Amino acid sequence: MFEMYIMNRINKIMSLLFILTKKNQGYLTHFCIIILCLFHFSCETDRNKRGYEYAPDMFYSEAYETYAPNTFFSDGKTAQPPVSGSIPRHMIPHQYPKTSEGQRLAGLELINPFEANEDNLSRGKVEYNVFCANCHGIDGRGDGNLYTSGKYPSEPPSLITKEMLKMPDGEYYHIMTVGSSIMGSFASLIRPQDKWKIILYIKNDLSLEEINNIQ
Amino acid sequence: MLNFLGTGLLSSFAQTDPAELFDDYCADCHSIGEGDMKGPDLLGVERKYNEDWLIKFIRSAKTMISSGDKKAVDIWEKYNKSKMPDTNLSELEIKSLIQYIGNLNKNKVEVITSTPSNENKSSVSNSTNQKIENLNSKIDKYETELQNFEKKIDLILEYHKKSFSARITDEEINRGKELFEGDRPFTNNVPVCVTCHNTFKIDSLNWNPSAHDIAKVLSNRDNMEMSTIIINPSSNKMKEVLKDNKLTDDESFYITAFLQSIVKPGLKEHKKIPIKLILFIIVCILMFISFFDLIFTKIVKQKWLNITVCFVTAVFIGNTIIVNARNIGLSKGYTPIQPIKFSHKIHVKENKINCIFCHNSPEFSIESGIPSTNVCMNCHNKIKSGEMTGQFEINKIKKSFKNKKPIEWIKIHNLPDHVFFSHAQHVNVGKIECQTCHGAIDEMDITSQHASLSMGWCVKCHRESEVQFENNKYYSNHKELHNDLKLGKINNVTADKIGANDCAKCHY
Secondary structure (H helix, E strand, O other), X not given: OHHHHHHXXXXXXXXXXXXXXXXXXXXXXXXXXXXXXXXXXXXXXXXXXXXXXXXXXXXXXXXXXXXOEOOOOOOOEOXXXXXXXXXXXXXXXXXXXXXXXXXXXXXXXXOOOOOOOHHHHHHHHHHHHHHOHHHHOOXXXXXOHHHHOOOOOOOOOOOOOHHHHHOOXXXXXXXXXXXXXXXXXXXXXXXXXXXXXXXXXXXXXXXXXXXHHHO | OOOOOOOOOHHHHOOOOHHHHHHHHHOOOOOOOOOOOOOOOOOOHHHHOOHHXXXXXXXXXXXXXXXXXXXXXXXXXXXXXXXXXOXXXXXXXXXXXXXXXXXXXXXXXXXHHHHHHHHHHHHOOHHHHHHHHHHHHHHHHHHHHHHHHHHHHHHHHHHHHXXXXXXXXHHHHHHHHHHHHOOOOOOOOOOOHHHOOOOEXXXXXXXXXXXXXHHHHHOOOXXXXXXXXXXXXXXXXXHHHOOOOOOOHHHHHHHHHHHHHOOOOOOEOOOOOOHHHHHHHHHHHHHHHHHHHHHHHOOOOOHHHHHHXXXXXXXXXXXXXXXHHHOOOOOOOOOOOOOOOOOXXXXXXXXXXXXXXXXXXXXXXXXXXOOOHHHHHHHHOOOOOEOOOEOHHHHHHHHHHHHOOOOOOOOOOOOOOOOOOOHHHHHHHOOOOHHHHHOOHHHOOOOOOOOOOOHHHHHHHHHHOEOOOOOOHHHOOOHHHHXXXXXXXXXXXXXXXXXXXXXXXXXX
């Protein structure tokens, strides 16, 4: 708004100056105009437009881009999900429903395929700090920034209590993929191998103190 | 046509949908008849406990448990000691919720309870039977009365709807415009709409929705509903504004008329004069005149004046041409209006959310990824109103999530189709921060393009950035470079020396 205001002011001054030049034919006013021109130079661009292009037919793809709208599909998206029922290579679909029964079954049947070595733990730490620490806190005590700053209304649980440590890896995995109560699904955000590594990090590094206390 | 208005009827229609309340507050942990989740199944809950107890418990389960209420403690221990979060629902809202759950239950519970009731029929004595019959007849009476009332109310509502949906005249639209823009004051000292909701297109950021935004959201309703919403707004900000001073029915109708009229044409634009072009032409003419005067006509006696004018104008013209020509094809500073007023500053700087949380694939993919709506909903299922925007912008995500329609963000950083660029290569291997190319995105309320993304910009960075060359198996076969390093001919190895600036690397 302020910009617009300044622009309007300048326009008025300019029009006044033009009248002056007609009357006096003085050259000093020309200089004033030139200085104003240079001042103007930085202001006037439309932020909503990309500007001109040399060869637009080389700039934009004829084929549909990943996120572009598409008229061929009924939902209008180019990025289509795989045909229902088909399973990509290396992917193991998660078949357990979002109930307490499903969580129990997942805990019994799913086994962590990774070992707790240095590489896996460091990767787990990186991913944990990105995806989990916002709510559960960097130390895992449920004191994440989103909750302590008062933006997120409900208290996230601590990850390093005795009950949580007893929980089998499969249940952690289940909760991360499907979600649990208010916590949403992270299936589309974290890759399966990273999920297992995060679990390793929570169970080994993060809760070292708690484990020592129990022993 | 408007003689029925002014009765204050519209303000009595404030309502909250219990189904929506259930989705917002309960559905995360409870289901109705689909088994236990984190909390118990709510099938038949209104029969197990009386209403007052339920209202208390829903308001604050924590205080109930800590005060030692036996029923509350039993539930708490049965479900893994997970406490139910407190809610700030009003008593009316909770009652409507319980009623809603009860109504849903009726359909499901009838199937279960119908069998045992038949078996017990014979054991019920005659006296109780009579009592039940009496009661039933009374209930029938009341029900018929109720139905009559409902019919009457429906008739009244229909009449109102008809008169509201009649064609809006130009006079009413004009009046609404005057009210909206503050040319005509409201009767009850209501603040003028235009102080927050702009009616013209503006360049700067206005966190509040513009008049057109509001009109678009409300346009799928009929005029009657629209004016009731304007009188009883659902958002907290508007409730605060209209707390003491209420709009009258007439005024709300005029404003709806105005809003309906701007749904299609959209916001007006301030007339923009192509000042740059006009100035350029004027300067050209000036240069021509002074040049012509200097050589042929010689009206101005002082030669130095003409020469300086010629010189300055030539510099100006040259400068404009060069700057504009260099910017063709580059869109540095491009800041389009996005469908949602999303602020990276609030999300990244204040809430400390990592870039990779939402744009989650730069480490292993060409694209860094635009988050789908379910990512937003991970937090915004509970965070329903923003600091600056209130509920208006967040409701857009909710709507998109419900209707399964993606939000159409506008792409800002766009490389031409004849250039290959991979995020994985730069982020995962090159260990480049997001901010080096995308600028101080954590300071931006409106996202804009920071770098020019020109080829010169790419090449320059390749020449300057070092590669981790030693102790790296991947580059072990660059024997000449290893030799040069050992002999001290070069101090470091930059990206262009190992082929980052080869043509075929990006153009193929």
